[in-house]
Amino acid sequence: MSGSPAGRALDATPAMHETHHRRYLRFAWPALAVSLAVILFPWLFTLFMSVQDWKVGQDHAFTGLENYLLLARDQRFREAILHTLWFTLLAVLLPVVFGTAAAVIFHQRFPLRGFFRGIFMMPMMATPVAIAVVWTMMFNPQIGVLNYLLSLVGIAPQMWVFHQDTVIPSLVLVEVWQWTPLVMLIVLGGLSALPTEPYESAIIDGAGWWQMFRHITYPLVLPFIIVAAIVRGIDALKAFDTIFVISQGGPGTASETINMYLYLQAFAFYKVGFASAVVVVFFVLILALTLVLLWMRERTKWT
Amino acid sequence: MSKQRNDPDSLDRRRLLQGGAAFAAELWLPPVFAQGSFDWKKFKGEKIEVYLVKSPRADLLTKYQKEFEDMTGITVGFEAPPEQQQRQKQVIDFTSGKPGFDVTSTAWHVQKRLFAKGKWLEDLRPMIADPTLTSPDFDMPDFLKAGMTYSTQADGRVDSLPLNIDYFMLYWNKQLFADKGLKEPQTYDEMVAAAKAIHDPKNGVYGFVNRGLKNANVVTWTALLLGWDQLTYDPKQQKLLTDTPDAIAAAALYKQLNTEFAPPGVIGFNWMESLSAFSQGKVGMWIDGVGWAPPLEDPTKSKIVGKVGYGVMPRGPKARKAAVYGDGIGVASTSKKKGPAWFYVQWATGKVIQARMLGEGMGSGVRQSSYQSKDIKANREWINCMVESAKIGVPGLPEIIPVTEFRDVFGIALTNMFAGADPATELKKATIEFQPILDKSEKT
Numbered sequence: 001m002s003g004s005p006a007g008r009a010l011d012a013t014p015a016m017h018e019t020h021h022r023r024y025l026r027f028a029w030p031a032l033a034v035s036l037a038v039i040l041f042p043w044l045f046t047l048f049m050s051v052q053d054w055k056v057g058q059d060h061a062f063t064g065l066e067n068y069l070l071l072a073r074d075q076r077f078r079e080a081i082l083h084t085l086w087f088t089l090l091a092v093l094l095p096v097v098f099g100t101a102a103a104v105i106f107h108q109r110f111p112l113r114g115f116f117r118g119i120f121m122m123p124m125m126a127t128p129v130a131i132a133v134v135w136t137m138m139f140n141p142q143i144g145v146l147n148y149l150l151s152l153v154g155i156a157p158q159m160w161v162f163h164q165d166t167v168i169p170s171l172v173l174v175e176v177w178q179w180t181p182l183v184m185l186i187v188l189g190g191l192s193a194l195p196t197e198p199y200e201s202a203i204i205d206g207a208g209w210w211q212m213f214r215h216i217t218y219p220l221v222l223p224f225i226i227v228a229a230i231v232r233g234i235d236a237l238k239a240f241d242t243i244f245v246i247s248q249g250g251p252g253t254a255s256e257t258i259n260m261y262l263y264l265q266a267f268a269f270y271k272v273g274f275a276s277a278v279v280v281v282f283f284v285l286i287l288a289l290t291l292v293l294l295w296m297r298e299r300t301k302w303t
Numbered sequence: 304m305s306k307q308r309n310d311p312d313s314l315d316r317r318r319l320l321q322g323g324a325a326f327a328a329e330l331w332l333p334p335v336f337a338q339g340s341f342d343w344k345k346f347k348g349e350k351i352e353v354y355l356v357k358s359p360r361a362d363l364l365t366k367y368q369k370e371f372e373d374m375t376g377i378t379v380g381f382e383a384p385p386e387q388q389q390r391q392k393q394v395i396d397f398t399s400g401k402p403g404f405d406v407t408s409t410a411w412h413v414q415k416r417l418f419a420k421g422k423w424l425e426d427l428r429p430m431i432a433d434p435t436l437t438s439p440d441f442d443m444p445d446f447l448k449a450g451m452t453y454s455t456q457a458d459g460r461v462d463s464l465p466l467n468i469d470y471f472m473l474y475w476n477k478q479l480f481a482d483k484g485l486k487e488p489q490t491y492d493e494m495v496a497a498a499k500a501i502h503d504p505k506n507g508v509y510g511f512v513n514r515g516l517k518n519a520n521v522v523t524w525t526a527l528l529l530g531w532d533q534l535t536y537d538p539k540q541q542k543l544l545t546d547t548p549d550a551i552a553a554a555a556l557y558k559q560l561n562t563e564f565a566p567p568g569v570i571g572f573n574w575m576e577s578l579s580a581f582s583q584g585k586v587g588m589w590i591d592g593v594g595w596a597p598p599l600e601d602p603t604k605s606k607i608v609g610k611v612g613y614g615v616m617p618r619g620p621k622a623r624k625a626a627v628y629g630d631g632i633g634v635a636s637t638s639k640k641k642g643p644a645w646f647y648v649q650w651a652t653g654k655v656i657q658a659r660m661l662g663e664g665m666g667s668g669v670r671q672s673s674y675q676s677k678d679i680k681a682n683r684e685w686i687n688c689m690v691e692s693a694k695i696g697v698p699g700l701p702e703i704i705p706v707t708e709f710r711d712v713f714g715i716a717l718t719n720m721f722a723g724a725d726p727a728t729e730l731k732k733a734t735i736e737f738q739p740i741l742d743k744s745e746k747t
Binding site for chain 1 (some may be wrong): 374392394395397398407417420421507515516517518566567568569570571576580585705707708711715718719721722
């Protein structure tokens with residue numbers, strides 16, 4: 001045994017272990033270099049640009065925290081933060097509620113369950129921009145199908161994305177339609193992993209459907225719901241394509257999220273220094289929200 | 304002029320060749336070949352990259368690209384993404400110092416000063432003057448004056464040649480006007496009165512439509528402002544004229560037309576939604592660029608084929624003017640294939656392609672000769688509208704560097720008016736907000 005390579009490794013002293021580590025460390029270097037090049041360097045460069053007065057095609061100069069101070073004074077940016085948070089809250093909460101409900105339903109056994117699951121999953125597979133174009137037509141107040149459907153049940157036509165007050169909920173509607181299946185998929189995975197014993201005991205004790213859901217299913221599946229909420233939260237914060245195609249941040253700036261604001265500064269006005277400062281602030285915001293969600297996940301873990 | 308050109312024998316030979324070429328063209332060759340003895344094969348075997356904006360003009364150029372390749376022996380790589388993406392990549396490419404294209408377009412009304420500042424496009428004048436590089440029938444005086452004014456920079460450089468000129472005009476629905484016994488509006492007052500008479504929202508009929516979407520809406524306001532004989536910027540004094548009494552009056556008219564006579568949701572309309580609403584036959588009038596006759600006269604896309612009136616912008620309180628926007632095409636100054644690239648520009652802006660552009664309804668030609676062609680298949684009333692608009696054309700946007708910021712800031716001000724905001728307050732606020740952006744752009 002000791003003659004084999006495995007045996008030699010077992011017999012190795014701590015000094016030999018260290019030599020081994022050093023020898024094999026060099027194999028990790030390429031991956032490390034790539035990681036530094038694609039993650040760390042862009043971040044450092046973004047930080048560098050954020051303290052410059054830098055517009056594409058012009059010379060740049062160090063301005064310290066001027067870009068950050070401008071951001072703090074910019075009412076439009078503050079509004080963009082609020083729009084982002086409002087959009088994210090709705091675009092996480094609603095798919096989580098509907099997705100969990102759908103998962104509970106699809107967890108039951110009924111005829112053609114697989115077929116209906118497949119149908120339910122379809123929105124998730126479509127390209128966001130294509131979806132956005134179709135929804136833009138559906139939202140049209142005159143020729144859109146949504147107002148036509150409302151008229152069939154006697155509801156007055158709505159302005160959808162063409163009014164300041166309804167634009168964000170309407171955009172969220174698209175998100176809900178597309179991403180509820182994802183939440184369903186994650187929660188369904190959780191439901192499949194649940195033990196059956198608690199349910200058997202509950203049935204013997206005479207528990208009803210709601211009691212079983214409230215006291216067994218919900219607490220056990222909560223960690224999966226939190227995972228779905230984290231994934232949805234990060235996605236919703238990053239949402240750009242649907243908003244860009246459907247409302248372009250309008251009417252006026254009513255649906256201008258941080259992403260839209262950032263895009264405008266960087267790629268329409270070419271103010272890359274200022275836009276970099278927006279990126280840094282946005283990163284901090286995402287980090288804070290993700291930490292909150294991770295903390296919630298820790299609290300809901302099975303013990 | 305070259306030595307060869309002064310040689311009488313050579314002249315005779317050229318005439319002979321010209322005659323032969325013309326005869327061949329009459330018989331079977333595409334008209335692009337009928338261009339005399341000029342050596343179009345000078346750059347045979349070269350390859351150039353062309354980077355334009357997706358538009359009917361780009362479609363036309365790709366449609367006839369093979370003719371150019373056959374005539375010159377130059378291979379063309381062609382790309383034409385949508386406008387926004389094209390402009391972003393173009394600027395980033397130019398800034399990098401190594402753009403991946405030899406020929407590109409420029410939207411003068413947005414990019415003219417930006418391109419001039421970076422000297423991103425080659426001054427074409429030396430190549431135009433060189434008889435070995437420019438065909439003798441490339442008739443410079445044939446270009447419309449408005450186009451050449453737009454394509455000439457403040458320092459005299461001609462860094463692009465006109466490819467397309469867009470005039471803002473008034474489309475009106477002849478059927479809806481006839482139903483109310485109305486005629487084509489000749490003044491702003493008549494336009495408002497007609498909108499009022501036609502507007503019947505209970506029956507789904509609206510008096511007026513235009514661009515309400517932020518940024519896109521600014522061009523309608525500036526087009527209306529020309530009726531007060533005023534621009535939005537005085538370049539001599541470098542002064543914004545965006546909160547003057549006339550600018551406020553134009554904004555008030557814009558607000559009235561959109562809040563009293565437009566379809567619901569107009570605040571989110573760009574040209575596409577406006578076109579869609581107007582082509583359904585339920586809107587009385589539409590102010591927009593001149594390029595929408597083809598879809599309006601296409602029975603598969605429009606319900607008002609043959610019922611569209613093409614009117615010159617009505618007279619305002621002080622003047623009758625048409626806002627002009629335009630695109631040029633030029634050679635990247637960093638290109639290593641300037642000669643072949645110039646051949647492409649020469650072909651794209653030549654008489655044959657320009658006549659086809661107008662004749663096939665793919666854009667408004669930038670050459671006077673295009674309008675005299677008997678082969679124009681497009682609607683004659685539409686052509687006449689362009690001819691008349693050209694006579695009263697004035698640039699519709701200020702020639703400043705931060706045009707996009709201008710459109711953003713004033714676009715928001717205009718959309719705020721939809722919700723009832725006061726035009727004077729909004730314009731004064733927007734002017735204060737935009738002034739430092741403008742000042743900074745002029746300093747750096």
